[in-house]
Amino acid sequence: MPAPSLKEAVVARRIMVWKDFVPMSLRFPLILLIIIVYMFSGGVYMSAVSEMSGSLSWINEDIMMAGYASMTGLTIAFPLLFRILFRFPTRELLLFSAGVFIVSDYLCMVCDFLPLIVFLSFISGFFKIVGTFVCWSNIQLKITPKRDFAVFFPFLFTFVLGSVQLANIATGYSIYAFDWKAMHRLTIGAFILIFALVYFCIRRNYRQGPHIPFKGIDYLGGILWSLWLICIIFIFVYGEHYDWLDGEEIQTAIVFAIVLLVMCIQRAATVRHPYISLKTFSQHNMLFIFILFGCMTLMSATATSTQNIFTSAILGFDARHNADLNWGVLIGIAVGTCIFYLSLVRWKWRIKSIVFTGFLSFFLYQVMLYFLIDASTEKYMLYLPLVFKGAGVSLVYTSLTYALAGCVTFIYYFEAMCVIGFIRTSFGAPLNSAILTRMFNHAQQENVAGLGSYIDSMYSMADSFTSVYNEFQRQILMVSLKEVYGYAVIIAIIILLAILASDYRHFIFAQSNQMLKLSQIWRLVRNKVN
16 A cells, blocks of 8 residues: 655644644544544434433334434435535534534423424434544544555444444433433533534634535435435334334325435436436445345344343343443444454455354344343343344444445445445334334234133132233243244344355455545545536
8 A cells, every 4th residue: 555645644643623732642532532422412312212202202103213313314414525524624514513413402302393303313413424524534544544444444433333332321321310301411511512622622714625615416316315214214113103004104104205216216317416326326236235234234123122122121121221231232342343453454354254253243142132031131141142242233334334445436435325324324223123023013912812821710820910911921022032033043044144155256346445535535526526
């Protein structure tokens, strides 16, 4: 790889976005602090779904809808990231986004109008990725002067995925100590401090490239794709609540989704600079990577929906104990990114082997949980499988993103990240949660019919109907959960066999896995505008 120029080496060491009085030793940690605080934002916190629904008289699906709207805003922002970076100075971007978070978090805390909450969550997700992208672009040469994605991605996803777990931990602890609004107060206070830090310590009018005006952007296309994603999320989140196709609301949403998708494709095929080019969907290995990310979200869904039923309904964990479990996932994420770095840089593994290792970690998590579903399970027993789950997430997430960077030419890369984000961070989680919820409800109905025949006058606890009913419900839950995890194990085995059977010898890279210089990116963006 070419060595960085002297000027680039100085920039990487000094992080020139800070004013001169900021000590060199603090510049890099302060940027990381800003990134972590930005990752804590998001409008509503899905870890507090039960507390919020009880306080606001909403159903759980309402809070989940707002949470997934935040992830959709994050996803849809990718095609605009470099346009925003070259249009606005760094200081103004960070100040504006911090102000947006302060206002949106406050309104989400005091407002009970659901459409406004969903919209604010979408806006928060959009500016979350904008703010973190600006910060990462200022320190990427500090992390890897050679612009090597094999070094940058493990560092990046350790903080990104780890911050998500830290947010869940902080939310659980704040709910246990105070209430669900405490997390919003904490976030607002943190952003006020970040606003002051940026205002006084970051240079005015500092930008990372020459100015490129906002022209040639397909705003209508971005709005249409956003509405389509929101419709898809609505279908999967509220599907079980409205009884799927038997509900008029779901039927209407499906019609809207079809119409919006046709409009998106038609616009992408006719305008000069579409928000997402149709050529993005035909990039090398796009479909394969999209499917693997879908498999990853399916494996992750058991740890977010099915596992919570086990820990809350069977083991009786409160918000604090459920939050403690995220420490295991956090450790697993750090272990997974370290394994990715070592396997790619030191051990020279192929991407196939790393992806296989990630899904093998998911498989071990599913198997261990299958045998741990019991009323006598202790909390410490759950940490090891959650370490495997965290390692699986970080290994698959990092390796597939690395593969995408090598398969897609840069001009389509951020549009490809947006398309992959459809399944990775937008409707993938609600889709797979809906699948698992449907499986769980079906298993529960069958088990009610099967186990119900054993309740008769000969039952040892028949003198107490309440005791019989409680034990009956507990047994139904445990048997149904085991059945769902059994299906998850079977699916994991099928995925592992499919990866083993796949042929990676013809895995052709469209570009080297090396970050372009910012000046090169500026020229590519400028040429695309013209």
